[in-house]
Every structure is written in structure tokens, then in C-alpha cells.
Amino acid sequence: MRDDLTPGGRNIRRPDRALIVYTNLIRRHYKETVPIVLGGIEASQRRVAHYDYWDDSIRRSVIFDAKADILIYGMGEHAILELAGHLRAGKDYRGTRGICYISSEMPDVCIELPSFEGVAADRRKFVDMSRVFFRNVDSVSGRCLSQKHGNRYLVHTPPAAPLTSEELDRIYELDYERDLHPFYKKMGEVRAIDTVRFSITTHRGCFGGCTFCSISTHQGSALISRSEASILREAKGLSRYRHFRGVISDIGGPTANMYGMLCRRMAGKGVCDDRRCLTPHICRGMSVSHRSQISLLRKIRKIPGIRKAFIASGIRHDLVMADRDAGEEYLSEIVRHHVSGQLKIAPEHCVDRVLDLMGKPSTDSLLSFRDLFARLNTQARKRQFLTYYLIAAHPGCTMRDMSALRKFLRAELHIVPEQVQIFTPLPSTWSAVMYHAGMDPFSGEYIFVEKNIREKEKQKRAVTRRNG
Numbered sequence: 377m378r379d380d381l382t383p384g385g386r387n388i389r390r391p392d393r394a395l396i397v398y399t400n401l402i403r404r405h406y407k408e409t410v411p412i413v414l415g416g417i418e419a420s421q422r423r424v425a426h427y428d429y430w431d432d433s434i435r436r437s438v439i440f441d442a443k444a445d446i447l448i449y450g451m452g453e454h455a456i457l458e459l460a461g462h463l464r465a466g467k468d469y470r471g472t473r474g475i476c477y478i479s480s481e482m483p484d485v486c487i488e489l490p491s492f493e494g495v496a497a498d499r500r501k502f503v504d505m506s507r508v509f510f511r512n513v514d515s516v517s518g519r520c521l522s523q524k525h526g527n528r529y530l531v532h533t534p535p536a537a538p539l540t541s542e543e544l545d546r547i548y549e550l551d552y553e554r555d556l557h558p559f560y561k562k563m564g565e566v567r568a569i570d571t572v573r574f575s576i577t578t579h580r581g582c583f584g585g586c587t588f589c590s591i592s593t594h595q596g597s598a599l600i601s602r603s604e605a606s607i608l609r610e611a612k613g614l615s616r617y618r619h620f621r622g623v624i625s626d627i628g629g630p631t632a633n634m635y636g637m638l639c640r641r642m643a644g645k646g647v648c649d650d651r652r653c654l655t656p657h658i659c660r661g662m663s664v665s666h667r668s669q670i671s672l673l674r675k676i677r678k679i680p681g682i683r684k685a686f687i688a689s690g691i692r693h694d695l696v697m698a699d700r701d702a703g704e705e706y707l708s709e710i711v712r713h714h715v716s717g718q719l720k721i722a723p724e725h726c727v728d729r730v731l732d733l734m735g736k737p738s739t740d741s742l743l744s745f746r747d748l749f750a751r752l753n754t755q756a757r758k759r760q761f762l763t764y765y766l767i768a769a770h771p772g773c774t775m776r777d778m779s780a781l782r783k784f785l786r787a788e789l790h791i792v793p794e795q796v797q798i799f800t801p802l803p804s805t806w807s808a809v810m811y812h813a814g815m816d817p818f819s820g821e822y823i824f825v826e827k828n829i830r831e832k833e834k835q836k837r838a839v840t841r842r843n844g
């Protein structure tokens with residue numbers, strides 16, 4: 377199978393369960409290496425007991441399976457610096473925020489999660505564990521957690537503070553090569569570099585609350601935006617790269633149009649435990665404004681040497697429609713200048729019950745967005761399209777729901793989609809909890825979960841087939 381991330385395009389170099397394989401190799405060939413510190417999104421999402429799709433069961437924290445010493449979760453810059461400082465000074469590192477380690481006893485300050493053995497044997501306990509876990513992943517309000525695995529404890533220190541805007545600016549303005557490492561370059565082409573080589577990250581974090589996504593557990597729900605001045609300096613600096621042809625492939629982040637948006641409560645007290653920021657309605661605590669993005673995009677277009685600057689990251693259509701002051705102006709800007717023929721949005725489904733389980737908004741804002749997009753394209757004399765991300769077989773979704781989706785897509789959006797993703801439960805997401813437990817973790821009600829692969833395919837075909 378083609379793999380855009382591997383030199384030469386063939387997926388023969390990265391093993392499954394890479395963290396475990398690589399750590400074992402280090403242990404075997406560099407016996408003196410201590411400590412071994414895991415990091416990255418895989419470690420982050422597998423840091424406590426979690427549902428694993430390959431095994432179809434609960435696995436223990438990867439720190440045990442990989443036989444590592446420390447695990448850094450989240451984006452990790454603060455944690456890695458603090459940890460390195462402690463290790464260099466020969467000091468106790470266990471107070472470092474944003475890490476997991478193994479201990480023979482539970483520190484007094486920790487909240488104890490149900491044990492690994494308990495959650496592996498009892499789905500309700502797994503749901504209970506997940507509730508406590510997700511309540512404590514916020515960098516402002518999150519507390520120390522602990523989970524017994526056998527006769528040892530996993531200790532999960534409180535999340536590290538996210539980088540400030542100034543720190544983000546410094547990191548993204550570093551003098552990157554924007555090229556493949558010479559070691560890999562000689563092995564062949566890595567196609568994935570084209571997507572990111574000349575893209576610009578404007579912010580981190582996402583308050584969207586989609587239950588199937590791992591961004592908020594890894595990057596956080598709080599949004600940290602870079603300064604406009606820093607982004608402009610980065611854009612201006614692109615012209616000195618030999619390969620740059622004047623095209624920025626993406627200006628965005630996890631959700632492009634969240635740039636500059638802020639909730640004061642989130643910044644001061646942390647993310648709310650008991651409600652979501654965008655569904656079922658957009659919370660009034662969130663300052664929904666596209667003004668700073670409009671200003672940024674206009675200034676980027678004026679930079680000499682920039683011919684085109686695309687927005688390839690997805691955008692939240694409900695945020696555009698909720699911004700009465702600048703939503704239409706923003707969409708007009710991107711229709712005229714920043715779309716490469718297709719704009720991606722992610723309604724995922726149309727049935728309210730399924731959308732609610734996914735943490736997605738109802739179709740009202742989707743239909744008004746579609747109309748606005750069409751009108752703005754007509755005004756701009758452009759022929760551009762919306763592409764829709766859709767998911768089949770999400771927990772709670774039945775064949776009847778997929779038939780309803782098919783009707784909706786044909787009647788309202790006038791499409792028969794080619795690309796529909798079959799739901800895959802990612803570790804440490806709410807949707808994975810639903811998938812394993814067969815339960816809506818928010819209401820405690822049991823839900824239908826399609827686990828048979830043929831039936832999942834059928835759900836997908838229900839919307840992709842052209843006839844019938």
C-alpha cells in the first residue's frame with residue numbers, strides 16, 4: 377500500500393506499535409540508556425489504560441508495555457525542558473507537569489482512577505475512569521491522577537501549561553530547513569512533505585469538542601494563537617527558500633477559522649466540565665470573531681512574492697454562520713482568494729442523535745453555510761465546491777441513520793459522496809469509550825454500536841453507491 381510518509385512511498389519501514397518496538401530495540405542495543413522517555417501523539421493517547429482497536433480490548437498504559445521510564449504527554453515543550461533540567465541536575469523529576477511515570481506507591485495528592493484490571497474487566501468502570509480522566513486533561517484545572525496496574529501505579533502529573541503566544545511565535549519562527557532530512561532524502565521521495573513544507577501554523581488547540589478526535593487530549597481545548605506580526609514575518613521569510621514558488625499550501629491549525637478566538641473562562645478557570653463550547657449551541661462565553669483572520673489574510677496577500685495562500689485546514693461552518701459581524705466577510709475573502717477549487721467542511725452526519733454523540737452541530741448551520749458559499753461564489757464568478765467529511769458506523773449510527781444520510785445528501789446537498797470514512801476508534805477519545813462500552817457516556821444510556829466489518833462497509837455503501 378502507498379504510504380506518503382515513508383521514503384519511496386512503501387510502508388515497509390515503520391512497524392506497528394512503533395513505541396514498543398523502538399523502545400525494545402534501544403534496550404537491546406544501548407543497554408546503558410536511562411531513562412527512556414516516550415513522547416508524541418501515540419504516547420499521549422495511550423498514557424493511561426485505553427481502548428485499543430487492534431486488540432479490541434483495554435490495554436494498559438504504554439509506559440508499561442514499552443518498558444519505558446517516563447512518558448511526556450501533550451505537545452511537550454515545557455515538560456521536556458523541565459524534565460531535562462531535573463535530569464541534568466540529578467534532581468527528583470516527579471513534580472514535572474505533563475509526564476507519567478511508574479511508582480510503587482500512589483502520591484497523596486493524586487486522584488485514583490479505577491485500576492487497569494478493573495476497567496479491563498468492567499465496561500462501566502471504564503466509562504467512570506474516562507469521565508475522571510477527561511475532566512483532568514485541562515492545563516488549568518487538571519489534577520494529578522494515578523492508576524494501579526498490577527502491584528504498581530501509573531502516576532499522571534497535572535498537564536503542563538500550554539505555550540504562550542510569544543513562545544509559539546519563537547518556535548514557529550525558527551530557521552527550519554523545510555526539507556527532508558538528508559538521511560531520508562537519499563531513500564526516495566516523501567510525498568507528505570509537499571503538504572507541510574510551505575504551510576503556516578497560526579494556532580494550537582481546538583475547542584470544537586468532536587468526540588472522535590484526539591486533538592483536545594493532546595494539544596488541549598484552549599486555543600493559543602500566534603501574533604499577527606510573527607505569522608507575517610514567517611510568510612515573508614518563505615521567499616528565501618530555493619523551492620518556494622510563491623504558494624503557501626495552508627494557513628491554519630487544527631481548525632483554521634478558530635484563529636484569534638478566545639474564551640476568558642477557559643483561560644482563567646479551565647474548560648467547563650459540564651458543557652461543550654460549540655454544541656448544541658455556541659456558548660456565549662466564546663468570542664466568535666473572524667476579524668483577526670481577515671486582517672491576517674489581507675496582509676499576507678500583500679507580501680511581495682506570495683502569489684497564493686490557501687486555507688487547506690478544515691473550517692467550522694457553524695462558527696462562520698454564528699459570526700454576525702464578520703462571518704460573511706470572512707467567507708467572501710476565502711472564496712475569492714484562499715480556496716483551491718474545493719473547501720473542506722466536516723458535517724460528518726445529518727441525524728441529530730448521531731451528531732450529538734459525535735459532538736457535532738445540527739444541519740441548520742450547514743445548510744445556511746452552503747447557501748452562503750454558493751451565493752459568494754456566484755458574486756465572485758467562481759466555480760468552487762464544498763467537500764464534506766462524513767463518517768459511517770460511528771457509535772450510535774444504524775443502517776437506518778445511513779439511509780437518512782443518503783436521502784439528505786441527495787436532496788439537500790445534491791451529492792453522492794465518494795469518500796466516506798468508516799469510523800475508527802482512536803485511543804483516549806470519547807468515541808472510543810462509546811465504541812467499547814456500547815454506552816453514551818454523557819447520558820449513561822446504552823447505544824447501538826456496529827462492530828461487524830461487513831456491516832460497517834454496508835453503512836458506508838449506503839451513501840456511496842450510485843444506484844438505488
Ligand code: SF4
Pocket residue numbers: 583639640641642646647648651652653659660661662
Ligand atoms: S464558558 Fe463556554 S466557551 Fe468557555 S469553556 Fe465553558 S463551554 Fe467552552
